[in-house]
Amino acid sequence: MYTPVEFSEADYPQVKYQRRQQFWDPIRLALFTLAIAAIIGIAIGIVTHFVVEDDKSFYYLASFKVTNIKYKENYGIRTSREFIERSHQIERMMSTIFRWPSRGGRFIKSHVIKISPDEHGVNIFMVLIFRYPSTDSVERIKKTIERTLYQSLQTKRFPLTINESSFTLTHINSKNMRKLLTNRCGIRLTSSKMPLPAISSTERIAHGRETAMEGEWPWQVSLQLRGVGHQCGATLISSTWLLTAAHCFRRNKDPSQWIASFGATLAMPSVQRSVGKIIVYENYHTETNENDIALVQLTKLVEFSGSVQRVCLPDSSLKLPPNTSVFVTGFGSTVNNGPMQNILRQARVETISNDVCNRKDVYNGLITSGMLCAGFMEGKVDACQGDSGGPLVYSDHGTWYLVGIVSWGRSCGLPKKPGVYTRVTRYRDWIASKTGI
Structure with missing residues (x-):
């Protein structure tokens, strides 16, 4: 059990500064007054600028044809490896095209919604998200996006061939954008409907930090x-x-x-x-x-929203190398045998190979092929009692996969005693046989 560190005044002694003699003649006083007035004026201008020119999220539904790939049946299954890998390739391409700021705006994220067959390749439907000053018009931004795309396709070489004449862009509101994105698994949305990137918290659930916002997990x-x-x-x-x-x-x-x-x-x-x-x-x-x-x-289905969303299940062939960053969340104790927590907590941990976890000084051969170790060999960052059954997730280009289930471990956060999780890939066929997922 960890005790908080207390500091006394002796640890932080007060520093005494010598007083300087004040000397203000009329000229210096006038200059000082003018300087203060100028600073106040600049501050007011900056505040006014951000109030008036506050950035706003703009959402567009894009559709276009890719002519140098053939349609596969599994593209119609959003949870399939084929759909996810192809989606990531297209999303990376969009990031390359729009990654530079344009006329005061910036590209935030893209998500492929659907891949459908076409006689000359495939049709792509995706959401594009940008940030622009709230005073910009939807049509003006649309023209900027289209011009940026056409210029990039003409000056750069990409692995996918987009038919420029097939490209269409339609502005959508945040509600429709959310509906489109909730059709995909493993997408996190904030309360403002913005997709969340991977966080980098290294604190433990025990003594860790509370989740930043509703919808983070x-x-x-x-x-x-x-x-x-x-x-x-x-x-x-x-x-x-x-x-x-x-x-x-x-x-x-x-x-x-x-x-x-x-x-x-x-x-x-x-x-x-x-x-x-x-x-x-x-x-x-x-x-x-x-x-x-x-x-x-x-007994009754849940409707997906910004705060309730399904995670993706990994393909049974997924193998995470040691030291891969993964995230564990839960309402469990913050210390061994402590009380449950009202607010969800999160921690970043790293995968540890079964060979290392089976060492005599770790778990001495108790780790089977259906188990996955994650944490740090020096301890401290770990799941704890009450987190059992919860998720261990991994992000692949912004899509989150369930790779582990909190199972067991010796105490919480002890050195050489990392958390042990059920390895989800090992049970992928069993899950499918019972649920059809």
Whole structure:
């Protein structure tokens, strides 16, 4: 258990400065007054500029044809590896085209919404997000975007060939943009509907930081027993299915006794749903923690929004190398055996190879192929009690994938005792067989 460090006045002694004799003649006083007036005038001008010329988000739906690739059936499945990889390639291309500021604006993000077949290749539908002064007009910005695209296509070489004549751009409002993006898994939106990049917090859930805003981890779920409260975390993988740890149901497997709560706080949830079905992995072993995975089906679907969103499930072939940055979230204790937290906490940890985790001085051979270690060998950053069942996620070009489920570990944040997670890729076929996802 960690105790806060207290500082006395002796640690921060006060510094005494010698007083200088003040000497103000009329000329110096006048110059000083003019300087102060000038500074105040500049400050007022700056404030006025930012009030009047405050930046605003502009959203556009773009569609165009790519003629040098052929359509694949899996492009129609948004969670397929083919769709995601092709989407990332197109989004990187858009970033290259629009990455430089243009006439006072800047490119923020792009997201592919749909890839459909065309006799000459494929049709691409995507959302483009920009920031421009609020005084700019929608049409003026549209012309700037189109001109930038055409100039880039004529002066640069790209791996994908866009048919310029097929390019169309339509302005959409934030509500329609949100509807389009919520059709994709693994997208995070802030309360202002802006996509969030990966954060870089290195603090632990135990002694870590609270989440910055609602919607930062929109797939996080709190599993609660009626009349008791939070027991475990879980992850939203569709509008009706959650993924969690099997050990959460050791004492109570009755679905009618469980509630799923969504949002960044326990006291004021965004959404709550009753549980209709609990499916624990058939070969779960309580003694060894093997196959610590379970599915939860809700009685009523949840509608996706900025604060409630599904994460992407990884392809079974995904392999993360050691030292890959991943993120764990939960409402669990901040110290070993401490109380639950009302506000969701987050931490960045790093993957650790099973070979290292199975060393005699670490977990001495207890880590199986269905487990994944993440944390730091020096300890401190870790999940803790109450985070069980929650998500360990990985970002690939802004799309988030569930790679682990908080399973077990020795205490919280001890050196050479990192967190152990259920390796989701190992159970991809089982998840599909039960849910169709």
